[in-house]
Amino acid sequence: MQKRNKYTQVEDFLSDESFQSWILSKIDNDDWEEWTLESRRRAKLVQDARALLLAMKVPEQTITQPELYRALQTTWTKIEEKESKNNSIQGSKIKFLKKYFLSGIAAALVVSLGSVWFYNNTTPHSTIVTYNELINKNNEGLVEQTNNSDKAQIITLSDGSSVLLQPKSKLSYPKIFTGSERKVYLSGEGFFEISKNPNKPFFVYANEIITKVVGTSFRVKAYSDQPNVEVLVRTGKVRVKSNSLVAKSDQEEVVLLPNQALRFQRKDLSFNKITNITQDLVLTRSVGNIEQLSFEFTxxxxxxxxETIEQAYLVNIDYPKNKLKDCHLTTSLSDQPLMEKLKIICNSIGNNTTFEMIGNQIIIRSNGCN
Known part of the structure; x- marks a missing residue:
C-alpha cells in the first residue's frame, strides 16, 4: 500500500501487477478506486496509466471522443462527490480542474492509441518475447528474485554460480539444477559468473536471445522497454542465438570471446557483433566495477x-582485521564465481578460516594466517 504512494509516473502503475489486475480483470483487492479518489493529481496519473494499459491490450478497438468523455465523466463525478464532502476546493476551481482533467486525459488516450497503432504497424509483434512467456514454458518450479532496491544484489545459485543482479531486474532459476542443462531466465540486467561443468552447459534466456556457456563471466542486458539486448563477455567464451519463439529467426549463432560483445536489435532481429568494446561508447559507459577490476593478485x-571484492560485488566483508593484517596472498581469481573466490581465499589463509554469506554481507572467521 505504501509503495504506490510514491508513484510519480505512468510507468510505475503499468509495472504494478495489482494495478493491472484492477484495470484488466476488475479485481480490486487493494482498494485502488478508493485510493485513486483521494487526490486529483493521483487520479490523473491513474487515468493516464489506465488509458495506456487498455490501449496496449486492445489496440484494434476504436474508441470515439464522445465515448472517452463519457467514461472519464464517471470518474470525475466520483471525485467531485468526495471533494464536495470535504469542502476543500471552491466551485470555480473545480470547473477549471474538471475541464483540464477531461481534456487532458482524453488527449493522452488518443496519443496512446496512436502510439500503439504505430508500434503495431511498424514492429512485428510476433518477434517480441517476454520474460513471463519464457518462465511460463518452464516446469521446473522456479524461484524468482526481484531487485527492487537502488543497488545491485548478489544471487548465488545451487551450482555455485553467482549473478550480480542490477536494480529493476528479475531472475528466475530452479532451486536445484537437474537434468543435463542449467537454465535461468533474466529480465533486466545481470553479470554472470558461471561455475565450470562441461557436462552441464548453462543457458541464460533473456527475452529474444539465449546465451550458452560452460564456465565464464559475462553481462546480459535485456530490459523489455529498450530497443536492444546486449551481451558482453569478460572471460571465457559464450554462444548467443535467437530464441526459437522469435518469428522469422534464422537461428544465427554468434561466438563471443573476452572483451567482445553482441547487440541484438529488436527492430530488425539483427545481430551486431562488437569485437572491440572500447570503440563503442554505449558499452564503455555501462561497464561496471566487476568488469574493470583485476582479480590477479601477487x-x-x-x-x-x-576491498577489491567489495567494490566489484557491492558487498560488505566483515573479517578479523588484527588477525589478518600481515596476511599476503598470490592467487588468480579472474574466472571464478564469488563463492569460489571466497573458498580459494579462505583455503589459502588456512588456520580454520571460513566464510558465511548472508545477502550482501560476508563474514570471515579466522585465527590468522598459516
Whole structure:
C-alpha cells in the first residue's frame, strides 16, 4: 500500500501487477478506486496509466471522443462527490480542474492509441518475447528474485554460480539444477559468473536471445522497454542465438570471446557483433566495477583483496582485521564465481578460516594466517 504512494509516473502503475489486475480483470483487492479518489493529481496519473494499459491490450478497438468523455465523466463525478464532502476546493476551481482533467486525459488516450497503432504497424509483434512467456514454458518450479532496491544484489545459485543482479531486474532459476542443462531466465540486467561443468552447459534466456556457456563471466542486458539486448563477455567464451519463439529467426549463432560483445536489435532481429568494446561508447559507459577490476593478485595484502571484492560485488566483508593484517596472498581469481573466490581465499589463509554469506554481507572467521 505504501509503495504506490510514491508513484510519480505512468510507468510505475503499468509495472504494478495489482494495478493491472484492477484495470484488466476488475479485481480490486487493494482498494485502488478508493485510493485513486483521494487526490486529483493521483487520479490523473491513474487515468493516464489506465488509458495506456487498455490501449496496449486492445489496440484494434476504436474508441470515439464522445465515448472517452463519457467514461472519464464517471470518474470525475466520483471525485467531485468526495471533494464536495470535504469542502476543500471552491466551485470555480473545480470547473477549471474538471475541464483540464477531461481534456487532458482524453488527449493522452488518443496519443496512446496512436502510439500503439504505430508500434503495431511498424514492429512485428510476433518477434517480441517476454520474460513471463519464457518462465511460463518452464516446469521446473522456479524461484524468482526481484531487485527492487537502488543497488545491485548478489544471487548465488545451487551450482555455485553467482549473478550480480542490477536494480529493476528479475531472475528466475530452479532451486536445484537437474537434468543435463542449467537454465535461468533474466529480465533486466545481470553479470554472470558461471561455475565450470562441461557436462552441464548453462543457458541464460533473456527475452529474444539465449546465451550458452560452460564456465565464464559475462553481462546480459535485456530490459523489455529498450530497443536492444546486449551481451558482453569478460572471460571465457559464450554462444548467443535467437530464441526459437522469435518469428522469422534464422537461428544465427554468434561466438563471443573476452572483451567482445553482441547487440541484438529488436527492430530488425539483427545481430551486431562488437569485437572491440572500447570503440563503442554505449558499452564503455555501462561497464561496471566487476568488469574493470583485476582479480590477479601477487603478494597482495588480504585486506586489499577483500576491498577489491567489495567494490566489484557491492558487498560488505566483515573479517578479523588484527588477525589478518600481515596476511599476503598470490592467487588468480579472474574466472571464478564469488563463492569460489571466497573458498580459494579462505583455503589459502588456512588456520580454520571460513566464510558465511548472508545477502550482501560476508563474514570471515579466522585465527590468522598459516
Amino acid at each position: 603478494d597482495i595484502p588480504v585486506s586489499q583483496i577483500f
